[in-house]
Amino acid sequence: MPAIETDGLTKRFGEDVLAVDDLDLTVEEGEVFGFLGPNGAGKSTTINVLLDFVRPTAGSARVLGLDAQADAAVIRERIGVLPEGAELYDRLTGREHLEWVARTNGVRESVDYDATLDRVGLTPEEGSRPVGGYSKGMAQRLAFGMAILGEPDLLLLDEPSSGLDPTGMQEMREIIREEADRGATVFFSSHILGEVESVCDRLGIMNEGRLVATGTIDALRAELELDASVSIEVDEVPTDLGLESIDGIHAVELDGTTLTVSVADPTRKIDAIRHVDERATVLDIRSTNTSLEQLFNTYTGADGPGTGDDDERDVSRTEVTA
Ligand SMILES: Nc1ncnc2c1ncn2[C@@H]1O[C@H](COP(=O)(O)OP(=O)(O)OP(=O)(O)O)[C@@H](O)[C@H]1O
Numbered sequence: 001m002p003a004i005e006t007d008g009l010t011k012r013f014g015e016d017v018l019a020v021d022d023l024d025l026t027v028e029e030g031e032v033f034g035f036l037g038p039n040g041a042g043k044s045t046t047i048n049v050l051l052d053f054v055r056p057t058a059g060s061a062r063v064l065g066l067d068a069q070a071d072a073a074v075i076r077e078r079i080g081v082l083p084e085g086a087e088l089y090d091r092l093t094g095r096e097h098l099e100w101v102a103r104t105n106g107v108r109e110s111v112d113y114d115a116t117l118d119r120v121g122l123t124p125e126e127g128s129r130p131v132g133g134y135s136k137g138m139a140q141r142l143a144f145g146m147a148i149l150g151e152p153d154l155l156l157l158d159e160p161s162s163g164l165d166p167t168g169m170q171e172m173r174e175i176i177r178e179e180a181d182r183g184a185t186v187f188f189s190s191h192i193l194g195e196v197e198s199v200c201d202r203l204g205i206m207n208e209g210r211l212v213a214t215g216t217i218d219a220l221r222a223e224l225e226l227d228a229s230v231s232i233e234v235d236e237v238p239t240d241l242g243l244e245s246i247d248g249i250h251a252v253e254l255d256g257t258t259l260t261v262s263v264a265d266p267t268r269k270i271d272a273i274r275h276v277d278e279r280a281t282v283l284d285i286r287s288t289n290t291s292l293e294q295l296f297n298t299y300t301g302a303d304g305p306g307t308g309d310d311d312e313r314d315v316s317r318t319e320v321t322a
Pocket residue numbers: 013017018019037038039040041042043044045046191
């Protein structure tokens with residue numbers, strides 16, 4: 001039984017806004033599924049339908065095998081939720097928020113609130129403070145703690161890294177993996193591509209209300225046949241370099257004394273570097289991976305394939321001589 005299943009799910013706001021357009025989405029039990037898309041793509045609306053915060057215009061949604069609308073109350077007891085812009089109560093402490101979740105979700109076993117606070121990076125002392133004095137990141141950590149409390153079967157997280165610093169984002173990713181390891185399904189939306197890449201088993205890309213791609217990152221990459229490339233600057237280009245003859249090299253371009261080598265399999269870049277290094281003095285190397293960013297841009301129409309600049313990183317700025 002899938003953890004989430006939507007069938008022709010459509011949501012209109014008024015006459016003009018088609019927020020979700022005929023969405024067929026399946027998230028299997030135990031998966032970490034990244035729901036990706038630019039602003040306004042329809043991610044939050046989809047999550048809000050799954051939570052029965054919003055009623056669909058057409059189609060249906062099932063969560064843990066139950067009807068998202070008819071069985072909303074039962075579903076809420078079995079899922080952990082981090083809604084977009086989670087509302088907290090200024091005068092209640094962090095611990096009181098956790099106690100409230102335990103009560104409303106009918107968590108029966110005794111809960112170690114300090115352990116939950118600790119998992120999301122809040123001290124017992126911070127947990128005893130009214131939430132009105134929390135920073136944005138602390139509030140987001142608490143909201144995340146509220147979602148994972150009581151070991152829910154499914155976590156629905158809307159932009160969980162919002163407001164977190166890089167350490168907080170890393171910690172959040174680790175908790176998501178831990179939750180998946182204990183058997184939970186995790187469905188989370190993001191427009192932070194690296195976050196999805198590092199933690200998800202599978203992803204779906206939304207654009208303008210439609211699901212434009214689903215699959216593993218590797219499968220999506222392969223589908224688009226996007227290349228990775230490495231640019232190698234040399235002092236002088238040898239006449240008979242013979243790079244094209246190396247297995248797995250798709251194309252070689254020459255611009256001045258910089259060779260740009262395209263490969264389908266990023267691990268072949270090192271073969272190209274070695275080959276050139278044996279025949280010329282290498283001055284600089286720039287590696288460009290087919291990034292998730294590039295995938296994303298390709299599927300959402302923000303860019304064509306073949307740029308990947310945002311994932312560009314220098315692997316060497318020092319001189320490497322043959
Ligand atoms: N309550 C509402 N009333 C009117 N329009 C809405 C409402 N909620 C969402 N929309 C519109 O529906 C579309 C999809 O919005 P949604 O919030 O689902 O996108 P999103 O992918 O979650 O974006 P973001 O990454 O910015 O949160 C947008 O055009 C938005 O303006």
